[in-house]
Amino acid sequence: MSRNLTAVAGVFALMGALGSAHAQDKVPGSDDAYLTKPVRVVVPFEAGGSTDILGRLAAQILTEQLGQRFIVENVGGAGGAIGAAQVAKAAPNGYTLLVGSPGSITVNPHIKANLSYDPLRDFEPVALIGDTPAAVFVANGSPITSLQQLISQAKAKPDTLTFGSAGVGSFFHLAGELFKESAGVDIRHVPYRGMAPALVDLLAGRTDVMFGSVQGYLANRGKVKALAVGSPRRSSLAPEVPTADELGLRGFYTGSWTGLLAPARTPAAIIDKLNAAMNKGIQEPAMVKRFADLGMESQALTAQAFGKFIATEFAETGKLVRKAQIKSE
Structure with a gap:
């Protein structure tokens, strides 16, 4: 559960600034070497939901920032597991990305038997898109x-x-x-x-x-x-609503997030390029407003910080699922 996003962002703020400044330098001639054809962006749910909307925003940002088409494809089913499995098995060349969220990344592995992918082993975190x-x-x-x-x-x-x-x-x-x-x-x-x-x-x-x-x-x-x-501080989108902490309830820190992931072993230069483009795009005023209109907050994280966040979420979600004895229907 995303109680750790604020802390992770603070720890990696300086790293993110440095990474964004130099990410393009790490990929000399990458427009020729990498982005020679459109990129497939898999949303593992049906069209019209929040994950789909944010995935399309991410595709728009990357298209505008990198000058190549990023095309959304909806591959729904099994609570996001079918689409996620497709990306896990795709070639690690940067031409297939996953729009991940708690369901497909931090929840399914704990409640679904015989899942065909391991979210920590089979994906490279790319960038956080937004959270609420x-x-x-x-x-x-x-x-x-x-x-x-x-x-x-x-x-x-x-x-x-x-x-x-x-x-x-x-x-x-x-x-x-x-x-x-x-x-x-x-x-x-x-x-x-x-x-x-x-x-x-x-x-x-x-x-x-x-x-x-x-x-x-x-x-x-x-x-x-x-x-x-359920956040450490009031949401900027609904500042009139107090936090559970303010009202005396400790420990209720949780939220939903959406981010981009690539197949494991995707080259670091490609991850850095995509991360820098996403982080630049989500901080542009028009996009900040668009996210706010959707009830989402955008936050620039390095790929490493996003990966640490996912690993912590995965562990904490597992503890909660086991304690509550939650099993997939």
């Missing part, structure tokens, strides 16, 4: 009006309150399990086939709370009330 903190929210008409009230009710009546998610093992499910662990409460999980039906039942009062994202909160502002965000 978790948000705890209820329907506007809910009798629950504060985080403290939610926790108090859950403790008074264990396994009575319910939270909906996009399915077993989804980010929204894991965020709920982390909340339960952090708050010491028992709230019953109700899995749905996607966030849309889960939100419908929340608004209708058939479930009590949802552990979504700031992105989801902003998209439904006016219908839901956010009680807290």
Whole structure:
């Protein structure tokens, strides 16, 4: 769960500045040697979702920065595992990239049997695209009006309150399990086939709370009330919402992220070139606004920092999955 992104970014800030300044120097003549044809960017989910939207933004950035076409291809199925497996087996030449997110990289390996790829062994981290903190929210008409009230009710009546998610093992499910662990409460999980039906039942009062994202909160502002965000500091996109820390709940740090990965053994010069282009593009004012409009925050990380972040997320997600005894349906 992405509680570690802020810390990783701070540690590697200087490294990122140096890497961005010199990345192009590491690839002499690389436009001729590398980008001689379009690059395939695999989104391991169907078109229209948040991963797809961010993947297309990344493809746009790289196309504009590097002068070659980066073409998105949606390869959905098995919670992102099919598309991720395709990229893991692709030639490590920089012409096939994966748009990764928690589901395909840090969750699937812990809940799916016989997965055909190892996210830490079979991919080279390239660049973070964007991230959004978790948000705890209820329907506007809910009798629950504060985080403290939610926790108090859950403790008074264990396994009575319910939270909906996009399915077993989804980010929204894991965020709920982390909340339960952090708050010491028992709230019953109700899995749905996607966030849309889960939100419908929340608004209708058939479930009590949802552990979504700031992105989801902003998209439904006016219908839901956010009680807290799961980040060390308030989100710049929803500064009116307090952090769980401010309200006395320690340890609830989580969020959803999206990033680019390449097959293992892709040359470092290619990784550096792609990383520098992404980091430059996401910091341009028009793109910063575009990310904010989507409820996402962009943050430039070196490939090494992004890799460290993924490794930590992988380990912490595994601990949470084992403790909550989550298994794929």
